[in-house]
Amino acid sequence: MKESTIQIDKLEAAVALFGKFDENIKMIEEGLNVRIAIRDNELKIIGQDESVNSAYKLIQRLLEMLEHGEMITPQNIVYVMNLIDGGEEEKIKSILSDVVLITFRGKHIKCKTIGQKNYVNAIRNNDIVFGIGPAGTGKTYLAMAMAIVAFKNKEVNRIVLTRPAVEAGEKLGFLPGDLQDKVDPYLRPLYDALHDMLGYDTFNKYIEKGLIEVAPLAYMRGRTLDDAFIILDEAQNTTPEQMKMFLTRIGFGSKAVITGDITQIDLPKDKVSGLVEAIDILNGIKGISFVYFTERDVVRHPLVQKIIQAYGEYDKKVKNNYSVKANR
Numbered sequence: 001m002k003e004s005t006i007q008i009d010k011l012e013a014a015v016a017l018f019g020k021f022d023e024n025i026k027m028i029e030e031g032l033n034v035r036i037a038i039r040d041n042e043l044k045i046i047g048q049d050e051s052v053n054s055a056y057k058l059i060q061r062l063l064e065m066l067e068h069g070e071m072i073t074p075q076n077i078v079y080v081m082n083l084i085d086g087g088e089e090e091k092i093k094s095i096l097s098d099v100v101l102i103t104f105r106g107k108h109i110k111c112k113t114i115g116q117k118n119y120v121n122a123i124r125n126n127d128i129v130f131g132i133g134p135a136g137t138g139k140t141y142l143a144m145a146m147a148i149v150a151f152k153n154k155e156v157n158r159i160v161l162t163r164p165a166v167e168a169g170e171k172l173g174f175l176p177g178d179l180q181d182k183v184d185p186y187l188r189p190l191y192d193a194l195h196d197m198l199g200y201d202t203f204n205k206y207i208e209k210g211l212i213e214v215a216p217l218a219y220m221r222g223r224t225l226d227d228a229f230i231i232l233d234e235a236q237n238t239t240p241e242q243m244k245m246f247l248t249r250i251g252f253g254s255k256a257v258i259t260g261d262i263t264q265i266d267l268p269k270d271k272v273s274g275l276v277e278a279i280d281i282l283n284g285i286k287g288i289s290f291v292y293f294t295e296r297d298v299v300r301h302p303l304v305q306k307i308i309q310a311y312g313e314y315d316k317k318v319k320n321n322y323s324v325k326a327n328r
Contacts, residue, residue, distance in 0.1 A: 002052045006043045006059055013066050014038060017059070024062075024072055028055060031081060057084050061092050068096040069108060075299060079113060082296060088114070101145040104199040109145045115297035116142060122289040123257060128250070130235075130278070131259040133293025134308045139259040140233050144193050147229040150255065151211070157227040158210065161190045162246075164217045164237045187214050190233065217242055226251035235260035235275040237267055243274025263311070 008014045018025045018038075025036050034047035034055045045055045061080050062072055070076070083089045095117050101109040111117040116138050122129045123146045131139040147159045191214065194203045206212040217238065232238070232246055235258045250256050260275045267273060282288050295308040 001046065002049045004045045004052050004056045006045070006056065006063075008038070008041050008043055008063070013063060014041075014043075016066055016072055017062060019072060024074070024077060027074055027077055028058060031077075032058070054081075054084055057089055061089055064092065065096060068110075070096065070110075070112075076112065079296065083114075091117075100142065101149055101197065103197045104202065109142075109197070111142070112138070112299050113297040115291070115293045116299075119291045119293070120146065122291050123255070126287055126289040127254070128247070128256045128288045129258070130275075130282075130288070130290045131257060131293065132262060132275070132279070132290065134261055134263065134295060134298060136299060136304050137293040137297040138299055139293065140189065140231070141193050143231050143257040143259060144190070145197060146257070147231060148197055150229045156229045156253065156255065158229075159206075159212045160220075160225060160228050160230045161187075161194075161212070161214045161233065162217045162220055162231070163187060163190070163233045164235075164242060187216070190214050190231075217246060220249050221245055223249055224251045225249050225254055227253040228255075230254060230256045232256065232258045233260075235278075236262050236265045236273050238274035239267070240272055240274045240277045243278050247278075263315070 008017070028034070029036055032047070032051045032055045034045050034051045036046075036055070037044050043059070045052050045059070047055070058077070058080055061084075062077070065076065065080075066072065080089065080092065083091065091114055095111050095114065098117065098120070099108045099110055100120055103109065111120055115133070119129070119131055119139070120142060123143065129143075131137075131143065133139060144159075144161070147156075147161075150156045151159055191203075194212065194214075198206070203212070207214070217232065228251070230250065235243065237260075238246070246258075247256070258275070258278075262273065262276055262279075265273050265276075279290065283290060295304075295306075295312070298304050298308065
């Protein structure tokens with residue numbers, strides 16, 4: 001048995017580390033098979049050598065996160081555990097030190113995973129970036145934060161946000177209202193993120209002046225977009241024709257980010273996804289970067305990671321069974 005101690009001088013740090021009803025410490029104890037106790041300002045970790053070493057590293061990293069203003073959640077506890085398992089825990093420092101955007105309320109938007117950090121760096125260094133991966137990985141939110149940074153730094157003159165208006169099991173024609181009413185539900189996540197970053201008044205002012213445009217993908221046809229930061233969201237629901245049309249709209253001084261999840265395609269079964277095709281056609285072209293997220297990059301409820309992983313394993317089983325039947 002081994003015992004290690006960590007000094008925690010601030011009561012607030014100890015309270016945040018332990019969590020409500022000690023839920024964070026219980027999670028660490030169960031996950032690493034150690035016992036943790038605190039007396040005065042000294043935290044003790046007791047267990048087998050390897051487990052104590054891992055718990056020590058984990059708690060030190062969590063305390064660093066608190067110093068950088070991050071909250072301790074079950075999700076980031078699991079994420080740091082995974083980094084420690086892979087010997088990558090030192091990367092936490094570079095993630096925490098990079099503030100992408102400060103919102104109108106003073107909130108710091110930062111990368112929370114290595115995948116997100118790679119994504120932000122790719123956007124900084126390339127004119128066209130594809131962010132591909134499951135829901136909850138921050139693909140769209142971070143792209144919009146980068147768009148606002150580029151706009152505020154006068155690197156672009158406007159921001160254009162677009163999505164294909166493809167319904168998932170519900171026909172547009174049956175929704176009430178005019179065309180704008182019908183497409184608004186598809187664009188609502190983009191509006192919500194902009195309100196969060198800019199504030200309602202600033203967002204409306206930019207919309208009225210045409211500095212921010214939020215529109216269905218069909219409205220992009222026939223246009224050339226110079227000096228703009230363009231985001232195509234839910235790109236897995238584009239057809240090959242729509243994807244080609246979008247990519248050829250990009251003009252001088254523009255940057256484009258295309259986000260999508262190729263496991264959630266809502267197109268008819270006989271239609272090929274423009275995003276899937278673009279991966280094959282454009283991979284390897286200089287100036288175009290592809291960043292792939294995994295369930296490890298999910299920053300929602302911890303169960304979302306497990307759900308994505310379970311569906312991925314199920315899809316593999318279905319494909320394997322199909323291959324076996326096809327070869328008989």
